[in-house]
Amino acid sequence: MTGSTPLRRDAARNRERVLAAARQLFAETGRAVTHNEVARAADVGVGTVYRRFPTREDLMLALFEDQLALVGRLADEALAAEDPGEGLRRFLAQVVEMQAADRGLQEFMLGPQARSRAGAATSRIAPVVxxxxxxxxERGQVRPEVTALDVALIPVMVGEVTARSRDVVPGLWRRVLTIALDGLRPADGELPGAPLTPAQFEEVVSRGR
Incomplete structure (x- = not known):
């Protein structure tokens, strides 16, 4: 038992090194990252990477789940804010900025595996938001007819703009996000159309993936 503890610690350290290296590489270059590149960046043997994460998707899933946990913490912080309107806007800006800063994460989020893994985290985060x-x-900071699904669409919409404009106008997402957030504020007149149902929301965000 005594000899196994250092081994477990070494394995844990190696795992964190692999994830840190993969996170940076995926963020910079997208999903087209190999196990060899991750191993070199982490300064570990490629076998170490394969043992922990047999496929590239396994690596992406681990990173994605870390990001979901972070989103959950950000949602809790936003709910605790004294100014709920500012807390909501800051939370949405943080989520969109995470997407914009990580090309690989955003590409992965457009795939079916991300949707299936996000279910449990979404179930926890959605009531908080x-x-x-x-x-x-209640404070009169958001239009009364705005629904939680309307809010959930904002990162989806801005994320699409980010993906399409990243190599053309890298900071365009900030402008589009500001326009979207301003649309939450109370205004004369009502929003056109009926709000999305949960089933419609799932179909909309799944289209094209």
């Missing part, structure tokens, strides 16, 4: 939205409405 819903409560934050309700508080902002």
């Amino acid at each position: 819903g409560a934050l939205l309700d508080r902002a409405k």
Whole structure:
């Protein structure tokens, strides 16, 4: 037992080194990263990478789950904000900025595996964001007809702009996000059309993936 503890510690350190290297490489270059490149960047043997993460998708899933955990913490922080409207806008900006800063994560999020793995995290985060939205409405900071699914569409919409404009106008997402966030503020007149149902939302965000 005594000899196994250092081995477990070494294995844990190697795993973190692999994930840190993969996170940087995927963020910079997208999903077209090989195990050999990750091993070189992490300064470990390629066999170490394969043992922990047999496929590139396994690596992406591990990184994606880390990001989901971070989004959950950001949602909790936003809910605790004294100003709910500002908390909601800051939370959405943080989520979109995470997407914009990580090319590989954004590419992975457009795939079916991300949708299947996001279910449990979304179930935990959605009520928090819903409560934050309700508080902002009570303060008169958000249009009363805006729904939680309307809010959830904002990172999806801005994410599409980010993916298409990244190599043309890298910072365009900030402008588009500001326009979208301003659209949440109370205004004269009502929003056109009916709000999305959960089934419609799932179909919309799954199209083209």
